[in-house]
Amino acid sequence: TQLLEQSPQFLSIQEGENLTVYCNSSSVFSSLQWYRQEPGEGPVLLVTVVTGGEVKKLKRLTFQFGDARKDSSLHITAAQPGDTGLYLCAPRSGSARQLTFGSGTQLTVLP
């Protein structure tokens, strides 16, 4: 079983602040996905990062895949209450359909 640790586990910040969450493993992955799950909903895919060192931006969200493809980070600029949710990273090994998730970061953005 691939062990994927996310940190911090819980994060509560004020609207307008910046934050970074991390996803770390000792294993190398072919790619990594980030999902966000809002209360009462299923997770929604935000991004897939594939290449070591890759940086992808989605509006105020910046995703980075580590050079060695073992870790990833998600940075949110000027957080808004709508960013509240459970952020999950999910490693991918090839095209395998066995998708497991990291331990998750529960983010709360207060107005």
Added chain:
Amino acid sequence: DTEVTQTPKHLVMGMTNKKSLKCEQHMGHRAMYWYKQKAKKPPELMFVYSYEKLSINESVPSRFSPECPNSSLLNLHLHALQPEDSALYLCASSASDRGHEKLFFGSGTQLSVL
């Protein structure tokens, strides 16, 4: 249509009851999944169906019985559940996007076992 529809949204059942959770997608996806999620925890994979055949069973107790009647439907039959089985049950389907599976999740069924 990019939706995965799950019914019911909420379910309360006793430990002797038999019930079924249903999941439907019309995106033509050939892989479908069941996940179990406890509050504030990540989803845990239970079953994967690929082309209507069970391809992965993550050592799930036999009181959970999946069924894939056709490529659009996925059921989870429940029998003799325990209170610790109370959780959000999520269904997902997936499609390959440039060689990487992209999952689409339903909103889940919140199950309470009394």
